[in-house]
Amino acid sequence: MALGAALTALTLAAAGCTGSDPVDDGKDAAEGYDPNAKVTIQWWTGQTEDMQKVSEDLAKEYMKLHPNVTIESSTGASTTDELLTKLSAGFTGGNYPDISYAFGSWATQLAESGRTQNLKTFVGTPEIAWDDFPASARATATVGDKVIGFPAIVDNLALIYNKKLFDAAGLAHPTDDWSWDDFRAAAKKLTNPATNTYGTAYSVSGSEDTTWHLWPLLWQRGGKIIDGKKPTFNSDAGVQALESLRQMAVDDKSMYLDQTDEKYQPLFNDGHVGMVMTGPWVLHETQEAGVDYGVVNLPGLNGDHQTVSGPDLWVLFNKKDPNRAGASRDFIKWLTSKEIDPKWTMANGNLPLRASEKNTPEFATYVKDYPGAQKFFDNLQNCKQPRPTVPGYVEMSGYVGDAVSKVLQGAAKPKEALDEAAKKSASALEG
Known part of the structure; x- marks a missing residue:
């Protein structure tokens, strides 16, 4: 929202x-x-x-x-x-x-x-x-x-990939054991400006779709969204998580940035995005689009492939x-x-x-x-913790979504953006 x-x-x-x-x-x-x-x-x-x-x-x-x-x-x-x-x-x-x-x-x-x-x-x-x-x-x-x-x-979120694009790029298909380094390297190789093809995609609308895609990367690094009523997503773990996304979006330019939440899946179905972090709700439309796709766990860190539900x-x-x-x-x-x-x-x-x-x-x-x-x-087993059901989560999600969007569009650095979001979220969580 x-x-x-x-x-x-x-x-x-x-x-x-x-x-x-x-x-x-x-x-x-x-x-x-x-x-x-x-x-x-x-x-x-x-x-x-x-x-x-x-x-x-x-x-x-x-x-x-x-x-x-x-x-x-x-x-x-x-x-x-x-x-x-x-x-x-x-x-x-x-x-x-x-x-x-x-x-x-x-x-x-x-x-x-x-x-x-x-x-x-x-x-x-x-x-x-x-x-x-x-x-x-x-x-x-x-x-x-x-x-x-x-x-x-x-x-839950898992990784869906286009087999045809991987084969054309001469890349081995993703596996359940992939790391985020593997993901970044593949995204970079799949990206082709001449054909408007991106390795991956991410929502920068500032909505919950923007926010909840960050949480698995935070959790895999041992971070927490909140501690009691205190926002803690701006910890070192949160900064590192957002930095890993920033590198793909800003440095590598291998990430399509969707301003609406509604474009990245059709672009994947049309063969212009190689990989998306998404859920089972897309299977019907992806299949109807005739995509030869595969599904694996989200990439992980040190063997932790925790995801979000x-x-x-x-x-x-x-x-x-x-x-x-x-x-x-x-x-x-x-x-x-x-x-x-x-x-x-x-x-x-x-x-x-x-x-x-x-x-x-x-x-x-x-x-x-x-x-x-x-x-x-099977990936439901990697859903180790829920998003917080606490007063102020929806408002906090908006602040985090705005921070992620700014960083991925090169308008802010991860730490300063997350610190600002945490400051704004503190009053919302206090009620």
Whole structure:
């Protein structure tokens, strides 16, 4: 999310917290739930037109099994990015859904609204099999002592490369054991100004897409994003991480700098970028573009190939009605089950939510239909830590994104840019 939008959302979320009808009183929202009661729940899916149709079909399937439950499914907003603003405004007026899709980076803001359910006890029951979800997704859904939702999408960053460009340059294909030095050397050799071909690409829009690509390089060097409420991404590890990117962008000129977040993947698909650090969501379009591609772990440092995951969530809200709360829980439990999840995630080219799905026929079909999907699934093991779910993360991300963008465009040095971002982030993290 761009910084301006993030700040607007933060303001609205704060306004929502001071509304006249707080509901987070510490009680279980589903206490007294009657599973046979007639109830209507609202589900904001945040999906595109095609996936909205899938959502509606799944809602119908659930309602057929539970005729006492009516699920009103809608996208909730014209784009997923607009959901947070819509939710925040709804908290003030009391017009918010029982369930909503949410980016993981919104978790803290939503938890602080006072409108979320606390599912900590619910997810601890054996029937949920909470440990079957990736650790990074579980951590993202957990804010302090609360669990506010279920994983909706799990992903991670790996390295996708164009085999044809590597072969044409006479380069050996990347491997899971590659170092960042290997990556830089290959990017330099793949770059050809005469054909407008770059070795790699990076977003300089200043959005979270800019920021979260830096975190694996920071973590691999032993750095931390924050320590408590103190920003620490400007440590020596952070400076070294950003310097390694600066060398490719400024010194080698082997990195295409995308001002929009939206150009580098099409350029890869068109054969003008040799390697991109991206996630499983691109497999469908890359395959449709006819690219002969491969997928390996992110390059590493001293054998550490740690990556970052960006789980999205189904957040459940408290409407002061135990039957709505209970029905919402039961629906999401069903939707994210081993049996139903393949209809939602893998049907859309996404990774399965649960580790146990690797043994299903649907997963076998998925990895066959989407080359590289198995690597992304296995790469979840390299997601060692989540992005922080703390107040101020979204605002901090904007400051870091701006710093990275300046450095990669030659307008600032890594240390001074990160120090400035840390100074600005300190007040946001303090709340």
